[in-house]
Amino acid sequence: MVGLVGAIMVAMVMTVVSSSSTHDYGDALTKSILFFEGQRSGKLPSSQRMTWRKDSALRDGFEIGVDLVGGYYDAGDNVKFNFPMAFSTTMLAWSVLEFGKDMSSDLPHALDTIRWATDYFLKATSIPGFIFVQVGDPYGDHNCWERPEEMETPRTPFAVSKQFPGSEVSAEIAAALAASSMVFRQIDRGYSARLLKRAKMVFDFADKYQGSYNDSLGPWVCPFYCDFSGYEDELIWGAAWLFKATKQINYWNYVLQNMPKLDSGNTNGVSWVGGSFAEFGWDSKHAGINVLVSKLSMSTISTESLPFISNADRFICTLLPESPTLSVSYSPGGLLFKPGGSNLQHATTLSFLLVVYARYLNQAKRAVHCGNVVASPARLVQLAKGQADYILGSNPLSMSYMVGYGEKFPQNIHHRGSSLPSLDQHPEPIDCKGGNDYLYSENPNPNLLIGAIVGGPDIKDAYVDSREDFVHSEPTTYINAPFVGVLAYFKSQSS
Secondary structure (H helix, E strand, O other): OHHHHHHHHHHHHHHHHHOOOOOOHHHHHHHHHHHHHHOEOEOOOOOOOOOOOOOEOOOOOHHHOOOOOOOEOOOOOOOEEHHHHHHHHHHHHHHHHHHHHHOHHHHHHHHHHHHHHHHHHHHHOOOOOEEEEEEOOHHHHHOOOOOHHHOOOOOOEEEEEOOOOOHHHHHHHHHHHHHHHHHOOOOOHHHHHHHHHHHHHHHHHHHHOOOOHHHHHHHHHOOOOOOOOOOHHHHHHHHHHHHHHHOOHHHHHHHHHHHHHOOEEEEOOEEEEOOOOOOOOOOOOHHHHHHHHHHHHHHOOOOOOOOHHHHHHHHHHHHOOOOOOOOOEEOOOOOEEOOOOOOHHHHHHHHHHHHHHHHHHHHHOOOEEEOOEEEOHHHHHHHHHHHHHHHHOOOOOOOOOEOOOOOOOOOOOOOHHHHOOOOOOOOOOOOOOOOHHHHOOOOOOOOOOOOOEOOOOOOOOOOOOOOOOHHHHOOOHHHHHHHHHHHHHHHHHHO
16 A cells, blocks of 8 residues: 555656656756845945945944944845854855866855855854854844845844853854865965865864754744754764864764764664664754765765664655665655755755765665665666756746746735845835835835745645735745755756
């Protein structure tokens, strides 16, 4: 019966994929990177292409004598949340490391996108004994609908320290810095070395002073970006990236010694460790750890006692519609769904892991076995392509969920800067509550946030283009970041 259901689901998903029109992955790639210029905080450079955005938050950190200018706003608000920002940076760096050679003229822009974040993280980690993890009072910010260029809300800086630790956000920043150091190694050796040195320092801080920022900064980081999966996965993730960047055995030993701290169990007589092996996103790094480390496990280290490959395989089996251990859902149109809001974050992050793991499997001449189902690397790519094509418009609504791509895309996205008239259009001030007329307006956003991917449709493939429905209409950096790699991959395949 499971096999029959799986076959029906595969046929359903394949019908959507096969009926899709050809997509311009290069155009989508260009726009997915351009989106980040619309999220920039700080003094904008002369090379800024999204010109309706202007300088903003130029005094961040000055009230306490620290320069925290720069970085990215996470979504449709004007707060800098460093936990998801760091994850987005790690994913951008991983995208370039895997697929940078396929980005052609978009590669310099991808590098600028990464550097905008890493320059900020160097500032946020510049004071010994402190890691700045957020700028902006989220309650004050969310109570106002105003342009980032003229915020009146408190730009309060929040930090973790020895006494008030935050291992998850600190270790994710370390991962971002380590991954980015590899990106710049052949381009700017001095900058690369600086990033790596700081990554080591931040990781040591995260490991030595262990604890969750939920406990130290809970009232300000929750419910926005609470850490629900614990901080152990970020510590292992950070160590894995540091090992990849340095090849120093102490980081590899850290990964091996600490994996058992994550959950373990036994499935069908097979023992496993590694916690929530099927989860990956700004909060949980488990599947990412297994895929990242699996390449090393396949190529250079005995796999007999290592859980990474088996966990990565098990993760893949949770995604395949024909697998007996499928644990995600699919809409009638073929879009992958997992619990929680902003569902397209799952479609983009998991598609990224699918194409990356497919590459690793190809290099090792392996396939994934899900019970009696055998999935080739090509099958993983096929599944990821179905998700990418759905996002770009091959879906029951024939709607692209990327702003500015295709003929039909969301017009009323939940985004302050995009929905309010720009300073060029409306130089007069718009105060905190003055923006509500624009928030509740049914008129399309006046400024196109090109490349932004919104939260997406519901599980029945329906989408209401409503600015107030932020779960479905709000874009985020961590939806876009992994999709950069996915699009670069499919651009190379289509050419």
